[in-house]
Amino acid sequence: MAKKSTDPTNGSAPGARQVPMRDFSRSLPMSLLRAREAVMRQFRPSLREHGLTEQQWRILRALASIDAAEVTELARTAFLLGPSLSRILRDLEARNLIERKTAKTDQRRSMVSISREGVKLMASVAPSSEAIYAEITQRFGARKLAELQEMLGELELCLASVDARDEITDDA
Amino acid sequence: MAKKSTDPTNGSAPGARQVPMRDFSRSLPMSLLRAREAVMRQFRPSLREHGLTEQQWRILRALASIDAAEVTELARTAFLLGPSLSRILRDLEARNLIERKTAKTDQRRSMVSISREGVKLMASVAPSSEAIYAEITQRFGARKLAELQEMLGELELCLASVDARDEITDDA
DNA sequence: CGAAAATACTTAACATGTTAAGTGAATACG
DNA sequence: CGTATTCACTTAACATGTTAAGTATTTTCG
Numbered sequence: 001m002a003k004k005s006t007d008p009t010n011g012s013a014p015g016a017r018q019v020p021m022r023d024f025s026r027s028l029p030m031s032l033l034r035a036r037e038a039v040m041r042q043f044r045p046s047l048r049e050h051g052l053t054e055q056q057w058r059i060l061r062a063l064a065s066i067d068a069a070e071v072t073e074l075a076r077t078a079f080l081l082g083p084s085l086s087r088i089l090r091d092l093e094a095r096n097l098i099e100r101k102t103a104k105t106d107q108r109r110s111m112v113s114i115s116r117e118g119v120k121l122m123a124s125v126a127p128s129s130e131a132i133y134a135e136i137t138q139r140f141g142a143r144k145l146a147e148l149q150e151m152l153g154e155l156e157l158c159l160a161s162v163d164a165r166d167e168i169t170d171d172a
Numbered sequence: 173m174a175k176k177s178t179d180p181t182n183g184s185a186p187g188a189r190q191v192p193m194r195d196f197s198r199s200l201p202m203s204l205l206r207a208r209e210a211v212m213r214q215f216r217p218s219l220r221e222h223g224l225t226e227q228q229w230r231i232l233r234a235l236a237s238i239d240a241a242e243v244t245e246l247a248r249t250a251f252l253l254g255p256s257l258s259r260i261l262r263d264l265e266a267r268n269l270i271e272r273k274t275a276k277t278d279q280r281r282s283m284v285s286i287s288r289e290g291v292k293l294m295a296s297v298a299p300s301s302e303a304i305y306a307e308i309t310q311r312f313g314a315r316k317l318a319e320l321q322e323m324l325g326e327l328e329l330c331l332a333s334v335d336a337r338d339e340i341t342d343d344a
Numbered sequence: 345c346g347a348a349a350a351t352a353c354t355t356a357a358c359a360t361g362t363t364a365a366g367t368g369a370a371t372a373c374g
Numbered sequence: 375c376g377t378a379t380t381c382a383c384t385t386a387a388c389a390t391g392t393t394a395a396g397t398a399t400t401t402t403c404g
Contacts, residue, residue, distance in 0.1 A: 024233045025249065028308065028321065029211050029226075033251060035324040036204035038331040043201070044362090053362095053389065054201075061196045071353065077197065079206060084390055086354055091389090108352045108399045136200065139330045144323065149200065151320045152207040158311045159210040216392090225359065225392095243383060256360055258384055263359090280369050280382045 046128045060122050063114040070109045218300045232294055235286040242281045
């Protein structure tokens with residue numbers, strides 16, 4: 001019990017503990033996580049009504065914009081790891097929302113494309129999805145949203161360069 | 173095959189498909205996801221060396237800053253759902269990194285606190301964690317980082333109000 | 345050519361995210 | 375006082391995140 005703070009922000013507690021670290025709830029990873037969760041919370045109910053998870057929806061969207069893609073390419077576009085993508089594609093194929101055929105020139109690769117049914121499903125989800133996005137844009141402000149995305153992109157970029165350096169270090 | 177774009181940014185494809193949606197890779201959820209992943213990619217190796225996952229680390233950090241907390245309170249602080257937290261606490265307890273005891277006044281609640289071992293582990297991880305954070309701050313710019321976090325907080329806030337409205341609607 | 349290395353996935357195993365249902369303890373209230 | 379409801383968690387079930395290992399195909403190169 002003691003002085004159990006009821007304030008969730010856990011403000012600037014003066015009696016610091018053994019490890020004097022940055023206020024936990026204000027760390028960048030937490031800020032990003034919470035912001036993303038706040039956004040996704042808006043979309044999930046609509047997706048759920050259509051029997052889609054967030055990731056499945058990402059894949060369908062990606063496929064709709066590129067006709068056909070190899071699995072690796074799709075993983076990069078939908079920002080999913082290979083194993084996750086493998087599982088999801090298996091399920092989407094079972095539901096006849098996508099189609100696959102192995103490439104003729106290279107039997108290792110398989111070309112994935114969205115099926116007619118998949119297109120139909122997308123068409124049924126897209127309107128509400130767009131409406132939600134529009135509401136978010138309006139609430140937050142279109143200009144501010146653009147600024148935010150700009151900063152997020154820069155953050156990603158400046159950290160990607162760190163990764164590149166590490167990869168070189170690994171090779172050496 | 174056809175005109176399979178090699179460009180991962182999937183630029184401003186002129187020949188739009190059936191569903192004319194916002195460029196997928198530039199959606200807000202994707203921007204947030206990629207930014208967060210770029211950040212976490214910096215921390216994960218260090219955590220892994222110490223045998224901790226990102227979420228376990230979040231819990232230990234949260235506990236270190238508040239001495240003892242109820243599970244529900246901890247879930248809010250570490251931004252984890254109840255079921256996830258339940259599992260993780262079970263594991264952390266088995267590793268003797270945390271301690272639990274049921275509250276005397278209310279047998280339903282259990283008070284969780286970090287153990288001596290947990291504090292030791294934190295102390296061993298904190299330095300490298302702080303160093304990584306410092307490098308990110310330096311690379312991105314302290315002022316810009318503060319701006320970004322400010323915007324993320326505003327985004328979260330303006331969407332939280334939407335949720336509140338929905339909850340009222342649900343009750344009605 | 346043919347064995348070694350690289351490539352494009354897929355499987356496996358374990359941890360977490362997400363929703364629904366279950367359990368035991370405290371409250372509300374008739 | 376007793377029962378229905380609420381509350382604080384926990385379990386269950388299924389989907390994904392994450393790393394490592396496996397499989398089949400292709401390339402590389404001696």
